[in-house]
Amino acid sequence: MKQPPQKKDGPPVASSIAASERIGVDRSVEKERKKDLPPPRKQFDDESRGGRAKRRSVLNQPEARNRVELFRHLPPHKNGTQLPSLESKFFELHEKHPAVYKVGLQYLAGDLSGGNARCIAMLQAFQEAIRDYSTPPEKTLTRDLTSKIGGFVSFLIECRPLSMSMGNAIRFLKSRIARLPLTLSESEAKTTLCSDIDRFINEKIVLADKVILRHAATKIRDGDVLLTYGSSCVVEMILLYAHELGKQFRVVVVDSHPMLEGQKLLRRLVVKGLSCTYTQLNAISYVMHKVTRVFLGASSIFSNGTVYSTVGTASVAMVAHAFRVPVLVCCEAYKFHERVQLDSICFNELGDPDAISKVPGRVDVNYLDNLTDKQKENLELLNLKYDATPSDYISVIVTDYGMIPPTSVPVIVREYRKEYLLI
Amino acid sequence: MPDTQALVNDFLNKLKKRKIEGSQATAKQTAELLRSVISQTRMPYTNQAAALIHSVKAVGERLIAANPVELAVGNVVRRVLHIVREEDLSLTTAAMAGLNLSAESDDEDDTDRDNHPALSAAAIAAASRSTLRPPSLQTLLEDVPDSAAVPHTSSSGGDSEGKSKSADKSSRSRKLKHDVIEAVNELIQDISTCHELIAEQAVEHIHQNEVILTLGSSRTVLEFLCAAKEKKRSFRVFVAEGAPRYQGHLLAKELVTRGLQTTLITDSAVFAMISRVNMVIVGAHAVMANGGVIAPVGLNMVALAAQKHAVPFVVLAGSHKLCPLYPHHPEVLLNELRSPSELLDFGEFSDCLDFGSGIGAPLLHVVNPTFDYVPPKLRRA
Numbered sequence: 187m188k189q190p191p192q193k194k195d196g197p198p199v200a201s202s203i204a205a206s207e208r209i210g211v212d213r214s215v216e217k218e219r220k221k222d223l224p225p226p227r228k229q230f231d232d233e234s235r236g237g238r239a240k241r242r243s244v245l246n247q248p249e250a251r252n253r254v255e256l257f258r259h260l261p262p263h264k265n266g267t268q269l270p271s272l273e274s275k276f277f278e279l280h281e282k283h284p285a286v287y288k289v290g291l292q293y294l295a296g297d298l299s300g301g302n303a304r305c306i307a308m309l310q311a312f313q314e315a316i317r318d319y320s321t322p323p324e325k326t327l328t329r330d331l332t333s334k335i336g337g338f339v340s341f342l343i344e345c346r347p348l349s350m351s352m353g354n355a356i357r358f359l360k361s362r363i364a365r366l367p368l369t370l371s372e373s374e375a376k377t378t379l380c381s382d383i384d385r386f387i388n389e390k391i392v393l394a395d396k397v398i399l400r401h402a403a404t405k406i407r408d409g410d411v412l413l414t415y416g417s418s419c420v421v422e423m424i425l426l427y428a429h430e431l432g433k434q435f436r437v438v439v440v441d442s443h444p445m446l447e448g449q450k451l452l453r454r455l456v457v458k459g460l461s462c463t464y465t466q467l468n469a470i471s472y473v474m475h476k477v478t479r480v481f482l483g484a485s486s487i488f489s490n491g492t493v494y495s496t497v498g499t500a501s502v503a504m505v506a507h508a509f510r511v512p513v514l515v516c517c518e519a520y521k522f523h524e525r526v527q528l529d530s531i532c533f534n535e536l537g538d539p540d541a542i543s544k545v546p547g548r549v550d551v552n553y554l555d556n557l558t559d560k561q562k563e564n565l566e567l568l569n570l571k572y573d574a575t576p577s578d579y580i581s582v583i584v585t586d587y588g589m590i591p592p593t594s595v596p597v598i599v600r601e602y603r604k605e606y607l608l609i
Numbered sequence: 610m611p612d613t614q615a616l617v618n619d620f621l622n623k624l625k626k627r628k629i630e631g632s633q634a635t636a637k638q639t640a641e642l643l644r645s646v647i648s649q650t651r652m653p654y655t656n657q658a659a660a661l662i663h664s665v666k667a668v669g670e671r672l673i674a675a676n677p678v679e680l681a682v683g684n685v686v687r688r689v690l691h692i693v694r695e696e697d698l699s700l701t702t703a704a705m706a707g708l709n710l711s712a713e714s715d716d717e718d719d720t721d722r723d724n725h726p727a728l729s730a731a732a733i734a735a736a737s738r739s740t741l742r743p744p745s746l747q748t749l750l751e752d753v754p755d756s757a758a759v760p761h762t763s764s765s766g767g768d769s770e771g772k773s774k775s776a777d778k779s780s781r782s783r784k785l786k787h788d789v790i791e792a793v794n795e796l797i798q799d800i801s802t803c804h805e806l807i808a809e810q811a812v813e814h815i816h817q818n819e820v821i822l823t824l825g826s827s828r829t830v831l832e833f834l835c836a837a838k839e840k841k842r843s844f845r846v847f848v849a850e851g852a853p854r855y856q857g858h859l860l861a862k863e864l865v866t867r868g869l870q871t872t873l874i875t876d877s878a879v880f881a882m883i884s885r886v887n888m889v890i891v892g893a894h895a896v897m898a899n900g901g902v903i904a905p906v907g908l909n910m911v912a913l914a915a916q917k918h919a920v921p922f923v924v925l926a927g928s929h930k931l932c933p934l935y936p937h938h939p940e941v942l943l944n945e946l947r948s949p950s951e952l953l954d955f956g957e958f959s960d961c962l963d964f965g966s967g968i969g970a971p972l973l974h975v976v977n978p979t980f981d982y983v984p985p986k987l988r989r990a
Contacts, residue, residue, distance in 0.1 A: 254872055256885065441952075442877040443852045456973055465976040466852050466952055467876050468907030472944070472978040498877025501910050508913050530881035542873055545855055564865040566872040573881040 254568045256531060261347065263536045263569070283315035286338045293346040299447075300419055301351040301485045301521060302391055308342065308352055312359065313383050316376055327375055332363050347535050350486030350494065351521045358386060358520075390520040394586035395420060398516050399427045402481070402584045405514060410435040410478045413506070415467075416496045417447035418483020420516045422454065425481075429460050436460075438477060442467040442498045444541040444569065467498050474509045484517040489599060490526045491577025491592030493517075497570045500530070503579035512581040519585045524599045530573040539567035613649045616642060617668055624675040624682070632681035632894060633828070636800045636929035639672060639685040644793045647689075647786065657785050658697035665689055678945050678980070680895040680903070680932045685800075687933065689793060696788040803927030804829050808836035814923065819844040819887045822920075824876070825851030825905045826860035827892025829925040834890075835867050845870045847886060849879050851907060853952055853977065876907055883914045893926040895943075897936045900985030902926075903943055906978050912987040922988050939982040947977045 282290075289311045292298040298307055312335065319334065321327045339356055342348065348356075362382050366375050402424045406412065412435055414421045425437060437460050441448030452464050465473055480502065486494045493499065493515050506513050527533055577592035587598055620642050622628075624635075643665055650664045669686030676682060807829055815821065815837040821844060823830055834846060846869055850857035857873065864871045874882055883889075889911060895903040902908075902924050915922040936943060952975055 443850065443855075443875055452973070461973075463974040463976055464952060468852060468910065468981075469976055469978050471909035471981050472906070473976060496877075497875065497881060500880040501877060501914065504880060504913055504917065505910055529884050530878075531885065534881075542850065542875060543858065562865075564868060564870055565861060566870075568872050568874045568878065568882075570875070570878045570881055573878065 254566045257534070257536060257568070259532075260534055260536050263538045282338065282341055283311070283318065285311040285314040286341065290342050290345040293342065300417070301349045302395075302419055302518075304349055305351040305355050306387055306391060309355055309359070309383050309387055312338065313380050316379050316383075319376065321372055326368075327372055328363050328366055328368075332360055335360065335363070350523050351518075354520055354523065355386065359383065386520075390586075391518060394518040394520070395423060397586040398518065398584050399424055401589055402514065402516055403428045403431060403433075405479065405584075406433050406435060408434045411438060411476050412436070413438040413440060413470075413473070413477045413480045413502070413511075414451070415440045415448070415480075415482055415499055415502045416442070416445070417451040418496075418516070420518070421481045421483050422451055424516060425455060425460065426458055429458060436463065438463045438465065438473055440465055440467055440470055440473075440502060443545065444537075445496075447496075467501060470502060470505045474505055474511060477506070477509075477511050480506045480511055480513045482513060482515050484515050484521065485572060486521045486523050487515070487517055487583065487592075487595050488522075488527050488574075489524050489596040491580065491595055492527055493575040493577070493580060493583075493592075494527065494572055495575065497530075497573045500573045500575040500579075503575045507579040513579060514582050514584055515580050516584045519587050519598055519602060522585075522595055522599050522603075524596070524603075527574050530570065534573070535571040537569035537571045539569050542567050542569050613646050616645060617671070621671060621675045624672065624679065627676070631828075632679065632930055633800060633803070633927060635679050636681040636685045636927075637797055639682050640689065640793055640797045640800060642672075643668065643686065643689045644790055644797070647693075647789055647793065650786075658693055661693045661785075661789065662690055665693065678943055680934070680943075681929050683934075684895075684929055684932050685796070688796060688929075692792040692796065693789050696792060697785060700785055700788065800927065800929050803929065804832040807925055807927065808832040811837040812840045812842070814888070814890075815842050815844055817842055817844070820847065820885060821845070822847045822849065822879070822883060822886040822889045822911070823860070823891055824849040824857065824879070824907055824911055825854070825891075826856035826863075827905075827925070829892045829927065830890055831860060831863055833925055834864065834869065838867065838869055843870075845872065847872050847874055847882055849874055849876050849907070849911070851905065852876055853947075856905075876910075879911055880914045883911075883918050883920060886918075886920055889915045889920055889922045891922075891924055893924045893930060894980055895930045895932050896924070896926050897939070898933050899935055900988065901936050901939065902983040902985075902988060903936070903939060903980050904983055906981045909981040909983050909987075912983045916987050922983075924983075924988055936982060943980065943982070945979045947979055952977055 289298070289307050292307070293304065298304050315334070315338065316331070319331060321330060335356070339348075342352075359379075359382075362379060366378065370378065398420060406424075406428045410433075412425065414425070414437065428435065437455060439448045439452045439455070439462055441452075441464065443466070448464065452462055455462050463473065482493070482495060482499055482503065484493045484495045484499075488494060493503075495515075503513050580592045582589050583592055583595070585598070587602065590598065620638060646664060646668050647661060650661055665686065669683070669690070672686065673683045811833045815834075819842075821834070823846065837844065846864055848857045848861045848864070848871055850861075850873060852875075861871050861873045891904060891908055891911070893902045893904045897903065904924070912922050914920075
């Protein structure tokens, strides 16, 4: 039976799982490897593929005003104004589990952000949904549950496009469901799945973070000036851990409009007693003279070593490279992806364009209020969420498998990806 | 003199308090101020040029000290001094050429006082030699004014010649002032029209269907792009907003009002978009003698990205921005830090910024530089 087509670049699980079910659960490793090659992603403006998903979409499509031509292949941003309409539709969406619904709302409103947080929240919501799940008569557990999960995923994609970490986690979950022995009863299957999800979260995220902390803390010396960009939970943990170890260092927090995530990180660091300097992205050439190390987080790392992370990371890495400052990227291994991306345009996420024109807290610079229609038709606002940093700017990647150069990423993907699929 | 003093003090205050925005406005006001200083300077009979130079230098030094980062002030002062010297030189050479060549005597100390032309010629020759001659090392080290050399010769002539000479000299002095003020007017004119002259070259550089990137807001860039638009070149512009002053928003508004296709992007997205851009055009605050550029903050990042993607990086600057100084440690010495309130709201962060709570050292610094230094090798034109 057909899975509902993913509207965008979701993990290529749908076709591969359907194929595996046809052939059988145990198959040779080579065929699996071949099927794991991601098919070309469905682009947003591709009518033939995206049409059915659009019809089934729950949220209204925002109007096509100010759509930048270059990014027509990406779905437009759905901002928080959709919340009331989505809430009103709650009782119509009875097939969506309330936990999943709640997580979707949190994504839409922007309350949950950050690869790890979103992934953990999504997996825990799926856990609850699985616990409450009961197989309808005349259907097998694996197929029905997989299709339900697929439905949840497409709902979450509508709220906010998936991050790479979430995509990998979903792929893991679906493969676990597919591998359930058919002899298990329903309750046993459900508990197995829930414990698998727990193990995934524990091993791949929580413990991985601890290992990364220990590795990265060895790279911080007394008297260092560390620079970080935006707000990454891993980097924050590293800084606090090193501070607890008693190392003396200063932190430079670099921030950018419109997300201004650095302010939250800044507050948390200052509360713990680290001495910090705060500045905006434009001033990095000014501060980079004094910086000794740059720590960056990542949303994902691709097979050619390109780091996919918050927009602006590429600029920071480039300037650090120009000033001969080492750049350390800290990323758990479950976020690696075998895809290759050349630049930031072929795959990205569009944020709220109106967020650019409004500057919070500063009334004097709101130049873009009260535009006439003629002005509006010529003006486009572009708010990208991610960008791709070329691998030559990265010195080392700190993962739970150790500290590796960017060229070793495909090795990790190849060797260790199979490990958790075969658990 | 008193009212020029008042004008000078007023201008000094404005410079110190950073009330004047933009190097063009500063340059123009400096030039106008110097013009009034020159017109008010009392010219002695001998060596007027030195007197002018002295008064301009005195005012100029105070102006430069008031705002050392605003290099346009120093540039204008130097140009006015250059004008004075040039005008003086051209007057003396004209006078020398006008007089009979046969009547010239090369003698400096003892001149033949028989005929007026000869004497005037000698005096003029002496005067011109003093202006032509670069100050000798002795005069520089001992700070002996240049004009001391000349009165010896001309005073001996002045008493005997009397009226004719003084009339000659006063007419020459009036002419010198007049010429200088005319030249300064031309300078002011140049400063005002620099945008048009630069914009005329726009058509050579911008072609059809190009994509141009710029950051922040510069009037020169605006005129440049609009001139190209007038010539019916259709192109698109990406404007990076230029936090924390967000001047990019202003520029984007101006551009769409004039009908240009504009896309406003965040500064963080510059690296992402620059691969699709044909050219980067920016304005500058000042251009140094080694070719390095003092530009609004963030442009070093853009220049590095442009170099990585082999995109031409073009800087537009009026002639009043060309500075003969070499930059030494420009990020610190030629930079200014603005208020941190542009980055962090004091109200929100008052708990972190509160130094008096007993923790000795302040935990939080906020850095908000105004300018960036772009080294010459990153700049294409």
